[in-house]
Amino acid sequence: MSDITDLIFEDHTWFREQFAVLDDLRATRTTTQAGTAELERVWRPLADRLDVHAVAEEEIFYPQLLRVGEDPEDETLDAIGDHNDIRDGVRDAENVDVGSDEWWAAVDRARLANDEHRAEEEREGLANFRRTAPSGLREALGRRFAAYFAEHPSRATVDTSDKDPEEYVEANEDTGSSAGPERTPEAGGLGIGSLKGQ
Numbered sequence: 538m539s540d541i542t543d544l545i546f547e548d549h550t551w552f553r554e555q556f557a558v559l560d561d562l563r564a565t566r567t568t569t570q571a572g573t574a575e576l577e578r579v580w581r582p583l584a585d586r587l588d589v590h591a592v593a594e595e596e597i598f599y600p601q602l603l604r605v606g607e608d609p610e611d612e613t614l615d616a617i618g619d620h621n622d623i624r625d626g627v628r629d630a631e632n633v634d635v636g637s638d639e640w641w642a643a644v645d646r647a648r649l650a651n652d653e654h655r656a657e658e659e660r661e662g663l664a665n666f667r668r669t670a671p672s673g674l675r676e677a678l679g680r681r682f683a684a685y686f687a688e689h690p691s692r693a694t695v696d697t698s699d700k701d702p703e704e705y706v707e708a709n710e711d712t713g714s715s716a717g718p719e720r721t722p723e724a725g726g727l728g729i730g731s732l733k734g735q
């Protein structure tokens with residue numbers, strides 16, 4: 538399965554599960570050294586995936602939503618703003634000691650921003666794309682989305698700085714995508730034949 542909307546859903550489910558694992562740890566063992574190591578073991582991949590997921594959507598999904606979606610501008614503006622809120626929480630957590638009160642507060646901010654955003658993204662951008670994007674495009678983008686995580690196993694290699702939502706929409710509205718097969722002339726219009734079978 539490589540439909541990009543399915544892959545995004547899978548990540549969203551995983552995020553929810555990992556925050557729930559942190560709830561268990563919070564109840565039992567946050568003060569010992571072993572407890573802190575356990576928190577780090579759950580948080581490290583979660584923080585990485587939250588940031589890489591947002592950037593992957595910005596590089597691969599939202600440019601295509603802007604291209605083929607129905608009235609996608611407001612949904613995209615909201616999404617980029619939400620991604621900034623998630624990034625802020627993750628960044629704050631990265632700057633303090635794991636397991637400290639400040640860390641939990643930052644993790645909670647990232648979780649709240651992510652929960653709110655996830656529901657909205659599923660209801661808006663993803664639903665829009667399912668209605669409007671041909672299956673060949675969804676599959677081709679899914680393969681690129683999966684490959685992106687292989688290329689970026691951690692947040693260290695992606696740009697985690699906040700983006701201006703309006704600048705983002707303006708920059709991506711007419712260009713489709715920053716790189717990749719979607720920029721071919723065939724994909725510039727709605728003829729996405731070149732994407733099929735990739």
Ligand SMILES: [Fe+2]
Pocket residue numbers: 545549590594655658
């Ligand atoms: Fe997402």
Ligand SMILES: [Fe+2]
Pocket residue numbers: 591594616620654658
């Ligand atoms: Fe998102």
